Amino acid sequence: MSSVTPFKRGDQSSVRSSTAEPILVVENITKRFETPDGVLTAVEGVSLTVAPGEFLGVIGPSGCGKSTLFNVIGGLTGGYDGRVSVAGETISGPHQSIGMVFQEESTFPWRTVIDNVAFPLEIAGMSKAARYEKARHFVNLVGLDGFERRYPAELSGGMRQRVSMARTLASEPKILLMDEPFAALDEQTRLLLGDKVLQIQQQLQQTTLLITHNITEAVQLSDRVLVMTYRPGKVKRIVDIDLPRPRTSEIVSSEAFGHYVAQIWSDLREEASRGMHDDEARTRHAGEKHA
Amino acid sequence: MTAGALARRRSFPVLLGLVMVVAAIALVEVLIRVGLINRFIVPLPSQIGASFERVIVEEGIPERFWLTLREAFWATLLLSVFGVGIGVLLHRFRILRLATETWVAAFASAPTVLMYPLFLVIFGRSANTIIMMGFVAGLAPVILKTVEGLASTRRVLIDVGRSFKLTPSQLYWKIYFPAALPSIFVGIKLGMIFALINIVGVEFLINFGGLGQLINELAERYDLPGTYAAICFVILVSVLFFIITERLERWLRPVN
Amino acid sequence: MAETGQLTHPALAMPAVSRVTVLRVAILATILVVWEAVAASGLLFRDVVPSLWVIGRAVANLLVENDFYWHLGVTAGEIGIGLVIGGTAGLVVGIVLGGSRFLSRAFEHYLYYLGPTPKIIFFPVMIMWFGVGPGSKVAMGTISCFFPIALSVAAGMRQIDDVLIRVGRSFRANTWQMVTKIYLPAMRAPIVNGVRLGLGVAIIGTLLAETKLSNRGVGFLIINSYSTFNMPRMYSLLIVVFVLSIGVNTLVSRLGNLDAVKTR
Secondary structure: OOOOOOOOOOOOOOOOOOOOOOOOOOOOOOOOEEEEEEEEEEEEEEEEEEOOEEEEEEEEOOOOOOOHHHHHHHOOOOEEEEEEEEOOEOOOOOOOOEEEEEEOOOOOOOOOOHHOOOOOHHOOOOOHHHHHHHHHHHHHHHOOOOOOOHHHHOOOOOHHHHHHHHHHHOOOOOOHHHHHHOOOOOOHHHHHHHHHHHHHHHOOOOOEEEEOEEEHHHHOOEEEEEEEEEOOOEEEEEOEEEOOOOOOOHHHHHHHHHHHHHHHHHHHHHHHHHHHHHHHHHHHHHHHHHH | HHHHHHHHHHHHHHHHHHHHHHHHHHHHHHHHHHOOOOOOOOOHHHHHHHHHHHHHHOOOOHHHHHHHHHHHHHHHHHHHHHHHHHHHHHHHHHHHHHHHHHHHHHHHOHHHHHHHHHHHHHHOOOOOHHHHHHHHHHHHHHHHHHHHHOOOHHHHHHHHHHHHHHHHHHHHHHHHHHHHHHHHHHHEEEEEEEEHHHHHHHHHHOOOOOOOHHHHHHOOOOOOOHHHHHHHHHHHHHHHHHHHHHHHHHHHOOOO | OOOOOOOOOOHHOOOOHHHHHHHHHHHHHHHHHHHHHHHHHHHOOOHHHOOOOHHHHHHHHHOHHHHHHHHHEEEEEEHHHHHHHHHHHHHHHHHHHOOOHHHHHHHHHHHEEEOOOOOOOHHHHHHHHOOOOHHHHHHHHHHHHHHHHHHHHHHHHHHHHHHHHHHHOOOOHHHHHHHHHHHHHHHHHHHHHHHHHHHHHHHHHHHHHOOOHOOOOOOHHHHHHHHHHOOHHHHHHHHHHHHHHHHHHHHHHHHHHHHHHHHO
């Protein structure tokens, strides 16, 4: 872990060009699960790459295997076909170059904000003074300065997610992996936090992979958006988001924005309705079983 | 309704209840004096009240209270250490838990206090018997609550730990244990209560120790008002103990 | 902890005897072996840890002894009557307190704080009031089980869905009908739970009273074996009491669960 000095990443070339050597390579991931109803294929043959400093959004309907993909890349799930590599190195299991931000409430309720954020530094064996100073930087980065000594229970849901994010960022991962971190928040908070994420990502040039079901969020934050099909999840399409940077949440009212949203929705709609029909069929079938 | 009126409305039933209890005691007093209740079976409440001071001074209530407290302290220490330790062991090794959890639950509902004659033989008529009886009575709830607390650690918190590549021992100390602490304290509180009940009970039964023994002694001396007074005193101590443990629990869990 | 999606390793899947059973047998066997070793070594003085064979013989002797069953009957009777009286009183008081927020606020905390006190300390008073015979033992069982049942029922009353009560009132059911047709059926779970707890403490209270002052009942037999230093007999009595007690507890729990499944 680097010492306490400027945290802005070294210069990285323009993120939009896909000719830059990708830092994250996901090759042909297929993951199956055994369920009481038979073998379920969550994702099939999913491949993607993320360039350094790029923001990739992954969007898909419920049931498209997004969370499975999240767990596979993050190393929390094994037993899949395919390969995940970071900077050329194949990974299996949690890796220190990948930082994960989870969908659910994940702050440690028994630790203060600063102790939560300093957690990865504490694990790495950093001295108390050093890790507090570093953690304080990341607390400021997410806009929670002044709240260091508070407990998560005293904060709002959005603030707690920011704490989780700061905690992951404090471990300075090469790749930030986020699974619908704003799912539990209301739309306005999401937009404002989206602003925050954009700010942070720009400042740190942080390579990010965001998994979401919210189209607005995906387009607002990403350089490219990968659309997934319904189960078994495959890559349906990759959309280049050619909106100017730096961006703010005001971009959502632009015409180009609406264009992208419409485009992605037309792709998603088909998959989402397949998902709905599948749900109904399953519920009907389950009812018949118990009749 | 004003805040003051609301407060009065809430405390009215409590006050009424208190008044009724006092009235019931007064009624008993009257019935005894009139002769409808045999005064050799139920002493005059006023007599019981009067004997309070005598009992406190002559029978050494403070020393006895202290003795019972010491026994309770040791029993609590033992059941905390062993209860949490065994609980962690059972959670850490899942197969162990699957094999023995029902046994522990059965043990929790078993009349362990009946073993006091056995403990008398092993430890003699001493404070150790009493402490061990308290320990045995309070152990099971601590084990069960410790396992429950550890097992109900939220999955996402464990995932956070795994994503930061924590070793199994780090996972336990930094995530499982802190998450389980509220449950563990509830278990220890339950254990303390069971222990105290059994401690006072065994003191009474084996005629040794502090407050429990006092009741036995006064009863054997046929000091009726004194016996009733001692019983009242033990109830008071037990109630206070219970209230303190409740307050402690609430203080340790300020935000839910 | 990672999901593999594959079948578990064949060596770990033992279809005939599960690993849990093996472990249980192993634990029990270890305990018995250690016990026998301590018994044989004479570490603790002679009879405190009798050999398993001696204990086994004592249990067998106990179970063929007519007297034992008579004493068991006495104890069971005392517990049973105590449970009936204390249980009924607890039910009535619980319904009254649970049904009225006013009364609950006035009196329930007395029950709540008196609950966790050791009831055996009331025994001298029970002897004064009911004599040295079975009466005082029944009284001990009664006051022991009254509190958990009353508190459980009171809490159960408050948890009854308000809608059900309004349905009853709208059909102008009288108090007895409300109780038997609405309150009791709706409170099956808390009642069974309260009875299970009450049974547990009634057993303890009655048996302890018998050990303190009695000339009949299982408690008497236990303290008798202590004063005659007949350790094998004491062990056999304790074993039988524990087995019966755990068995009854399990039975009541099962009955409670059966009810719950039916109403689903």
